[in-house]
Amino acid sequence: MPQLRKDPVSNRWVIISTNRSKKPTDFMDGYDHEKKGGFCPFCYGNESKTAGEITAIRPSCSAPNTPGWEVRVIPNNFPVLMVEGELNRRGDGMYDMMDGIGAHEVIIETPEHDKNLADLPYEQVQKIIWIYKQRSQDLKNDSRFEYLLIFRNHGAAAGATISHPHSQLIATPIIPKRVFEEYSGAKQYFEYKERCVFCDVIRQEMKDAKRVILENKHFIAFAPFAPRFPFETWIIPKVHSADFMAINEEQSFELAKILKDTLLKIKGALNDPPYNYIIHTAPLRKTDGLFSHWHIEIIPKLTKVAGFEWGSGFYINPTTPEEAAKFLKEVEI
Amino acid sequence: MPQLRKDPVSNRWVIISTNRSKKPTDFMDGYDHEKKGGFCPFCYGNESKTAGEITAIRPSCSAPNTPGWEVRVIPNNFPVLMVEGELNRRGDGMYDMMDGIGAHEVIIETPEHDKNLADLPYEQVQKIIWIYKQRSQDLKNDSRFEYLLIFRNHGAAAGATISHPHSQLIATPIIPKRVFEEYSGAKQYFEYKERCVFCDVIRQEMKDAKRVILENKHFIAFAPFAPRFPFETWIIPKVHSADFMAINEEQSFELAKILKDTLLKIKGALNDPPYNYIIHTAPLRKTDGLFSHWHIEIIPKLTKVAGFEWGSGFYINPTTPEEAAKFLKEVEI
Numbered sequence: 001m002p003q004l005r006k007d008p009v010s011n012r013w014v015i016i017s018t019n020r021s022k023k024p025t026d027f028m029d030g031y032d033h034e035k036k037g038g039f040c041p042f043c044y045g046n047e048s049k050t051a052g053e054i055t056a057i058r059p060s061c062s063a064p065n066t067p068g069w070e071v072r073v074i075p076n077n078f079p080v081l082m083v084e085g086e087l088n089r090r091g092d093g094m095y096d097m098m099d100g101i102g103a104h105e106v107i108i109e110t111p112e113h114d115k116n117l118a119d120l121p122y123e124q125v126q127k128i129i130w131i132y133k134q135r136s137q138d139l140k141n142d143s144r145f146e147y148l149l150i151f152r153n154h155g156a157a158a159g160a161t162i163s164h165p166h167s168q169l170i171a172t173p174i175i176p177k178r179v180f181e182e183y184s185g186a187k188q189y190f191e192y193k194e195r196c197v198f199c200d201v202i203r204q205e206m207k208d209a210k211r212v213i214l215e216n217k218h219f220i221a222f223a224p225f226a227p228r229f230p231f232e233t234w235i236i237p238k239v240h241s242a243d244f245m246a247i248n249e250e251q252s253f254e255l256a257k258i259l260k261d262t263l264l265k266i267k268g269a270l271n272d273p274p275y276n277y278i279i280h281t282a283p284l285r286k287t288d289g290l291f292s293h294w295h296i297e298i299i300p301k302l303t304k305v306a307g308f309e310w311g312s313g314f315y316i317n318p319t320t321p322e323e324a325a326k327f328l329k330e331v332e333i
Numbered sequence: 334m335p336q337l338r339k340d341p342v343s344n345r346w347v348i349i350s351t352n353r354s355k356k357p358t359d360f361m362d363g364y365d366h367e368k369k370g371g372f373c374p375f376c377y378g379n380e381s382k383t384a385g386e387i388t389a390i391r392p393s394c395s396a397p398n399t400p401g402w403e404v405r406v407i408p409n410n411f412p413v414l415m416v417e418g419e420l421n422r423r424g425d426g427m428y429d430m431m432d433g434i435g436a437h438e439v440i441i442e443t444p445e446h447d448k449n450l451a452d453l454p455y456e457q458v459q460k461i462i463w464i465y466k467q468r469s470q471d472l473k474n475d476s477r478f479e480y481l482l483i484f485r486n487h488g489a490a491a492g493a494t495i496s497h498p499h500s501q502l503i504a505t506p507i508i509p510k511r512v513f514e515e516y517s518g519a520k521q522y523f524e525y526k527e528r529c530v531f532c533d534v535i536r537q538e539m540k541d542a543k544r545v546i547l548e549n550k551h552f553i554a555f556a557p558f559a560p561r562f563p564f565e566t567w568i569i570p571k572v573h574s575a576d577f578m579a580i581n582e583e584q585s586f587e588l589a590k591i592l593k594d595t596l597l598k599i600k601g602a603l604n605d606p607p608y609n610y611i612i613h614t615a616p617l618r619k620t621d622g623l624f625s626h627w628h629i630e631i632i633p634k635l636t637k638v639a640g641f642e643w644g645s646g647f648y649i650n651p652t653t654p655e656e657a658a659k660f661l662k663e664v665e666i
Contacts, residue, residue, distance in 0.1 A: 176645030
């Protein structure tokens with residue numbers, strides 16, 4: 001059973017992942033590498049090699065765990081948190097811990113092994129977004145969970161270990177540190193200004209125009225004013241919405257368009273860089289918030305994070321967001 | 334002039350480093366690599382190729398910026414913050430920013446290009462520590478600075494771009510986010526318990542004994558209870574001390590011993606892995622704190638940080654600290 005342990009100084013929880021347990025010798029040959037070629041458990045015909053599917057978009061005539069699906073959701077074979085059990089909160093001397101309860105699912109985005117999310121049709125990206133929403137709605141019903149983190153790792157340097165296009169969803173029994181900070185920061189702003197900080201950011205960005213990369217009816221994609229990383233890009237709904245799960249069908253298509261187009265611009269501009277994207281949404285039990293405002297943060301992995309950043313949480317970014325936005329804006333897709 | 338910009342939600346400052354400005358094309362050929370072989374500006378005979386030395390440990394007969402030194406401190410050729418100027422705090426619409434004022438120094442740890450800090454004699458490591466202290470004392474006199482961050486990047490994957498052994502010191506005009514969190518967390522604990530949280534951790538660790546790797550008269554090296562990374566190791570003075578600068582000569586020798594021995598164990602156990610170490614000390618204007626407790630955090634770079642961690646600040650560590658400590662304890666050096 002994995003454990004959740006809390007650092008007594010910063011109150012940051014970490015997962016000690018016994019399911020992925022590594023002994024010193026496992027690190028000896030250097031980095032993990034993305035598996036390329038050979039057997040792929042996410043391809044058509046290999047459905048029986050994964051745990052049974054949780055849901056899938058597939059023709060009504062096709063049986064679960066057989067080919068024919070368009071998007072398929074399965075439990076992660078090496079889950080960082082386990083779905084069965086109770087939290088069992090306890091102390092160990094001065095320290096706090098609990099069992100590593102949660103859910104860890106994989107969203108296989110397409111049967112096409114060599115495709116990139118940026119290359120899929122808008123309609124397919126919309127289906128992926130819709131599955132994100134459906135899985136979120138289902139997992140919200142489990143009262144043990146406090147947060148749902150949906151993310152995508154693209155490329156080995158961004159942490160992908162299987163190259164077949166997929167996203168992941170982790171349901172956590174605590175509100176993770178960064179999420180809580182974002183929530184608290186937005187709450188503090190709201191208490192001071194009586195306005196959502198993200199709504200203010202959107203107004204400021206649309207007025208300044210110099211950091212906006214793309215815009216459509218419901219969303220803008222922009223380089224934030226104080227990005228941690230070069231070409232960091234956020235996609236945010238223009239109208240206030242705390243909760244990603246509240247997205248409707250029309251909005252999901254607009255999101256599919258701006259997400260695909262933004263990723264295509266990043267791919268074209270930076271030679272298909274490794275990247276992560278993460279959906280930031282309201283904590284599960286606080287989805288009626290006036291100040292949470294869901295959005296997607298895309299982080300291309302172009303620089304290494306070194307001692308200064310680890311030690312300080314103080315990031316050095318060699319590219320101004322104005323330059324990054326101008327460059328991405330001009331990339332033809 | 335580099336800029337400091339504040340994220341309006343999390344209140345995290347970032348450095349937009351115009352001195353290291355990178356255009357999109359600079360990222361095209363993938364990662365920076367550590368320069369190996371060829372010209373080294375940190376070797377004997379190349380002193381004139383760096384900015385003039387700030388201080389050095391050298392025989393009294395030898396002139397500055399000539400060979401003969403044992404430890405040499407120079408300004409970084411590509412400083413992330415500039416020492417000349419005023420902060421010039423200002424708004425840009427709803428956003429906050431200031432000029433990137435600070436100091437960025439390089440401590441060249443030995444004239445021997447191919448040595449590793451772990452291979453240097455205790456006496457040499459002590460000299461490096463003493464230089465850390467001297468530079469800190471000098472920079473504290475500059476009232477523009479709020480924090481001094483001393484760190485070391487070892488290996489390209491940990492962010493080192495020059496392989497000649499060196500550490501860095503960055504003086505910042507703000508208290509960086511992680512430092513402030515540590516300070517606030519320790520303060521909150523002190524207000525609740527009327528004890529230093531780090532002193533409690535030391536007592537707990539010495540009692541449990543299962544995470545302690547090394548111990549000498551003044552220090553212990555241990556794997557923290559909730560480490561973010563495999564083989565994360567902290568070195569901490571046993572007796573309460575807020576401020577690294579308060580270290581005396583005897584303590585500095587004990588620190589040199591435990592630092593070198595810990596790094597040697599990590600090198601031996603994990604095949605000379607890339608790592609970062611960072612000295613955590615009290616904010617400059619709060620060095621009389623009852624609850625800050627300085628220490629060194631050593632982070633071997635064995636895993637990749639992926640979307641889940643970036644998005645959540647919630648780290649997945651595949652190695653228990655008990656296993657890591659046991660393994661390092663048993664490594665013969």
